[in-house]
Amino acid sequence: MLKLFNSLTRTLEEFVPIEPGKVRMYCCGPTVYNFQHIGNFRTFVFEDILLRTLKYNGFDVKYIMNITDVGHLTSDEDTGEDKVEKSAKEQGRSVWDVTKFYTEVFLRDVELLNITPPEMYTKATEYMNEQIAMVKCLEDRGFTYRTSDGIYFDTAKFPDYPKLARLDIEGMKEGARIEFSEEKRSITDFALWKFSPKDEKRQMEWDSPWGVGFPGWHIECSAMSTALLGNHFDIHCGGIDHLPVHHTNELAQSEACTGEKYVNYWLHGEFLNMGDEKMAKSTGNFITLQTLIDKGYSPMDYRYFLLMAHYRKKLKFSFEALDSAKSGYRNLLSKINTLRKPKQDSASDKQVYEEMKSKFLNAVNEDMNMPVAMSVLWEAVRNEKLSAEDRLKLAFDFDRVLGLRLDQALPEQVESAPDEVVRMADERLEAKRAKDFARADKLRQEIKDLGFEVLDSKDGYTLRKSD
């Protein structure tokens, strides 16, 4: 039985899909005006784990992720600047170039991190009609009002508005950090459609029944998810920061428009912090996957790091912790390779085998407890009551959820080393056989200086890249 923590009820609930055996899921994707940082990817990895967990449980999953390639405001107020337009201006490129570029980088990082792509990435700019139609629907149903800068959603007309985030709207009014527009009837009201400024030509703007403008930043997810998954679907997820504003607004506008329940399970991934502070694009306090790669870490090292913590707990990023993940991942691959070697194999205790499998499944199904799942993996791979073959079978089976590319773990063999190094290693082997240990040790050191370690075996050696 798969249990998931539903933000709507703040409890662990058994997952029951609307349609038996099938799951329809939507996750909020990136806004492509800048690089996605490793904190963003914590959420995308969490969503990937969720997808893999559902598949591991035998569900047929229809999964959609959006790419926000249309500019929104830096704040919800009419004073805000559009991030995409701003980014384009700074870089002296068109907005279309900017979003294309960051989308490509995002897709590359997704691939590097072994994140399963959705069935479809939906781009906000390609669903403009659906968005306009939904705003129209809300207008027809009387949930909107017009101000000088746009069409707004009247949250007071939707009594369930605070339910997802458990908002205390009265409390919000007292100490809010920012003044809200005089024209807004309530602090929680939000824009559905914004008018283009009269004095400035935007690069991205569309015609609408209300005039030339652009969509409010919440409407795209409602419009696209509904268009592809229907009015009512199973799972919607995103970063925890989306809970109080974006998802709250999305839920309100969707249910107001369709009159149906929007989503059954809302799941949110916690933040990755830089030291004690959060990592955020807006403050520039962030690092990208490429930064990690440049520093000699593999994307899988980072994925391993993420799997060491539960998705609903804040995680502090530090290079010390990443180093420990890197070692752990390397040791794991090394263990896999050891098990692959055709040594004499012992018999396997089938009961232990089943026990490992069920322990793993239980961990995964307990709201995706990856730290425990990882401990089961280690336990399985080191379990002496199991044959090497069975241990490998378990590891590869578990990897369907973990996504650590364990099956691609290859011994860094002689072939991967430069000829020069191989020649030296051969020479060392000869010296060793001739009991010329001084010479052998000297060669070993020289090979080490070239970045390789010699691992001796009974009648030969293997080379491994050292770092």
Add this chain to the structure above:
RNA sequence: GGCGUGGUACCCAAGUGGCUUAAGGGGAAAGUCUGCAAAACUUUUAUUCAUCAGUUCGAAUCUGAUCCACGCCUCCA
């Protein structure tokens, strides 16, 4: 001002009333192996869960207080 989260070994991090006198990884130490190393394998590494008081037959897990750190109420994964 309101709402909320967390403090577990040297580091990361599970566990949220008895199965746990606290998983797993990293690190460190010892042993096996080895010409010596490395790798591999084995073993060891928290009588204790921020502090104090209480509830209970029983608490890291519940309650209260205190200290500390952090997030949200602006855009943000």
